[in-house]
Amino acid sequence: MRILVLGAGKMGSFFLDLLSFEHETAVFEKDPKRMRFTYNTQRFTQLEEIRGFAPELVINAVTVKNTIKAFDEVIPYLPDDCIISDIASVKTGLKEYYEQTGRRFVSSHPMFGPTFANLQQLSEENAIIISEGDYMGRIFFKDLYQKLGLNIYEYTFEEHDKTVAYSLSIPFVSTFVFAAVMKHQDAPGTTFKRHMRIAKGVLNEDDYLLQEILFNPYTHDQVSQIRTELKELLEIIDNRDAEGMKGYLTKIRNNVKRDIEIKR
Secondary structure: OEEEEEOOOHHHHHHHHHHOOOOEEEEEOOOHHHHOOOOOOEEEOOHHHHHHHOOOEEEEOOOHHHHHHHHHHHHHHOOOOOEEEEOOOOOOOHHHHHHHHOOOEEEEEEOOOOOOOOOOOOOOOEEEEEOOOOHHHHHHHHHHHHHOOOEEEEEOHHHHHHHHHHHOHHHHHHHHHHHHHOOOOOOOOHHHHHHHHHHHHHHOOOHHHHHHHHOOOOHHHHHHHHHHHHHHHHHHHHOOOHHHHHHHHHHHHHHHHHHHHHHO
16 A cells, blocks of 8 residues: 655654555655654655655644644645545544545544653553544554554544543643642652653643643543542641541542453
């Protein structure tokens, strides 16, 4: 298959490395310097070059805020039967966009990134494939993600956004709060150092991505739960309520235990 990847960033390069030995691949990237370490793939910096390549599948791996803009730029140069796809972690507006293009499409979300994941060992990572996309496109990504050993889930666009609101907004907001109140430690403990590594990784993400995840319409209710739990915990601390603390720790340990059992 002829596959065009839009963007030679971390995820774009990852997909190129993954696909270039079994497929004919090309990458479109406006900044030639970002393509220095791509190999076994054609490199395009001009839109007209895409027409000659005639891709059968396009994987849009640019930043979230530029996803639709990148599609708008390349679609006039694509064959009519070319499947367009995205791997965006935020799907806001994409369902409506795909529908108005009238093109075959597939949308997926590999729920890992180069910041934290071991890209050589992904068996504990997950991927979501949007069920509303083209059948053959979904089969392609399902086969690809299975080869990586990912746990695969099929959700609608709406179900995806609800899942992201829970799985990303809660840890992101928790990290923001940690970063907002932390002070420099000359001799930090292990737990502090681990939280610091997470904070640095999260804050390394694109500002627009962080904004869009938190502006997800389903995020508010999730963040409200944090506020409720903090209020309860603060009351226990203020009252030095030993029994209350014991009950609270039991509750959250059971939450963690249930999550581990479900994964098994």
